[in-house]
Amino acid sequence: MTNLVLVTGGTGYIGSHTVIDLLQHGYSVVSADNYSRSTAATLDRIEAVTGQRMINHAVDLTDLAATRELFARYPSLSGVIHFAAFKSVPESVADPLLYYRNNINSLNNVLACCAEFGVRDFVFSSSCSVYGNVEIMPVTEETPLPEAESPYAHTKQLGEAIIRAVAAARPQDRFILLRYFNPGGAHESGLNGEVPLGQPQNLIPNITRFGAGLQASLTVFGTDYPTRDGSCVRDYIHVMDIAHGHTLALQYLAQSRNSANCEVFNLGSGNGVTVLEAIHAFERASGLKLNVTYGPRRAGDVVAIYADNNKARNLLGWQATRDINTMMESAWEWEQRLAGKGMASRKAGT
Numbered sequence: 548m549t550n551l552v553l554v555t556g557g558t559g560y561i562g563s564h565t566v567i568d569l570l571q572h573g574y575s576v577v578s579a580d581n582y583s584r585s586t587a588a589t590l591d592r593i594e595a596v597t598g599q600r601m602i603n604h605a606v607d608l609t610d611l612a613a614t615r616e617l618f619a620r621y622p623s624l625s626g627v628i629h630f631a632a633f634k635s636v637p638e639s640v641a642d643p644l645l646y647y648r649n650n651i652n653s654l655n656n657v658l659a660c661c662a663e664f665g666v667r668d669f670v671f672s673s674s675c676s677v678y679g680n681v682e683i684m685p686v687t688e689e690t691p692l693p694e695a696e697s698p699y700a701h702t703k704q705l706g707e708a709i710i711r712a713v714a715a716a717r718p719q720d721r722f723i724l725l726r727y728f729n730p731g732g733a734h735e736s737g738l739n740g741e742v743p744l745g746q747p748q749n750l751i752p753n754i755t756r757f758g759a760g761l762q763a764s765l766t767v768f769g770t771d772y773p774t775r776d777g778s779c780v781r782d783y784i785h786v787m788d789i790a791h792g793h794t795l796a797l798q799y800l801a802q803s804r805n806s807a808n809c810e811v812f813n814l815g816s817g818n819g820v821t822v823l824e825a826i827h828a829f830e831r832a833s834g835l836k837l838n839v840t841y842g843p844r845r846a847g848d849v850v851a852i853y854a855d856n857n858k859a860r861n862l863l864g865w866q867a868t869r870d871i872n873t874m875m876e877s878a879w880e881w882e883q884r885l886a887g888k889g890m891a892s893r894k895a896g897t
């Protein structure tokens with residue numbers, strides 16, 4: 548058994564941080580990313596942190612023949628971590644077929660190749676969006692999944708269902724579904740972070756971009772929710788904590804500590820943080836005072852969601868080790884590095 552892992556989406560935000568963690572824990576990595584939502588500059592950033600140059604194959608994983616060719620080149624893969632997907636909720640609402648085609652076809656192809664080429668261990672990027680507008684907090688892995696709130700969330704629910712069916716048909720193979728809550732922050736070296744192509748949809752890069760003067764306004768949508776301060780509650784989790792969850796998941800499978808051949812884990816901090824608290828954490832980290840705008844509630848926003856992470860803690864030995872302050876400090880350091888490079892290089896993906 549080798550320790551060579553195929554990471555799909557390895558030049559994206561969570562993928563690149565996971566590659567860093569894997570390399571630093573003795574794994575060898577090859578990536579498959581077609582650069583539809585990232586650029587080759589990520590390879591330089593991974594090298595700057597780890598001293599190792601990752602090979603990325605710019606394969607579109609919706610292309611079965613190209614995906615098969617890739618697997619055939621690496622006959623000794625010990626596992627696959629499948630990040631590659633599109634992730635914007637509004638874009639998925641505007642163009643659902645794009646999301647079903649990209650997210651589902653790529654998953655099907657990667658699963659088919661794992662079966663054909665005998666790759667036994669598979670880790671899938673799922674999302675807390677599968678829980679939708681849930682009322683009982685914190686959410687556990689047993690919380691029933693309601694009808695999806697968006698085509699994006701539906702691709703994650705469908706992805707999980709496809710993997711469960713494949714797992715039932717292939718008892719010799721092992722699958723882990725990781726449901727991430729709200730990833731944020733950047734690598735502590737300041738050398739790698741999120742490079743949103745276009746307007747980011749998540750809160751933290753919106754805050755840091757506003758702080759850096761890269762966007763004209765920052766709107767808090769809804770100040771009358773039944774929460775501590777009236778703004779929505781989310782579970783922000785540092786991207787390096789998420790990244791390490793993947794290393795632990797592969798180790799868990801390699802050591803056959805799993806009790807079923809398809810298991811699901813929440814990766815969240817377990818702490819609900821309001822939008823206003825997140826903004827204040829940024830203000831402390833940056834020393835800036837943000838002049839935010841207050842707007843009405845936004846359709847489709849869940850009031851509050853945070854994880855019960857006991858299963859990941861007890862079985863994977865995983866812990867959220869960095870809080871919202873650390874997240875904001877690293878995100879701000881990264882934003883300043885991006886800003887220092889100027890808008891031109893930012894548009895090119897840095």
Ligand SMILES: NC(=O)c1ccc[n+]([C@@H]2O[C@H](COP(=O)([O-])OP(=O)(O)OC[C@H]3O[C@@H](n4cnc5c(N)ncnc54)[C@H](O)[C@@H]3O)[C@@H](O)[C@H]2O)c1
Pocket residue numbers: 555556557558559560561562579580581582583584585586606607608609629630631632633634649653672673674675727728729730749
């Ligand atoms: N960032 C979040 O807030 C979040 C939350 C929960 C779950 N997730 C999931 O985690 C995964 C990674 O998210 P991220 O934030 O790193 O996103 P990202 O957009 O930074 O990375 C995804 C990568 O996949 C690549 N890709 C997309 N479609 C592809 C295809 N058909 N073939 C080859 N490469 C393809 C893109 O070029 C990109 O580099 C996704 O599956 C996402 O749905 C993300």
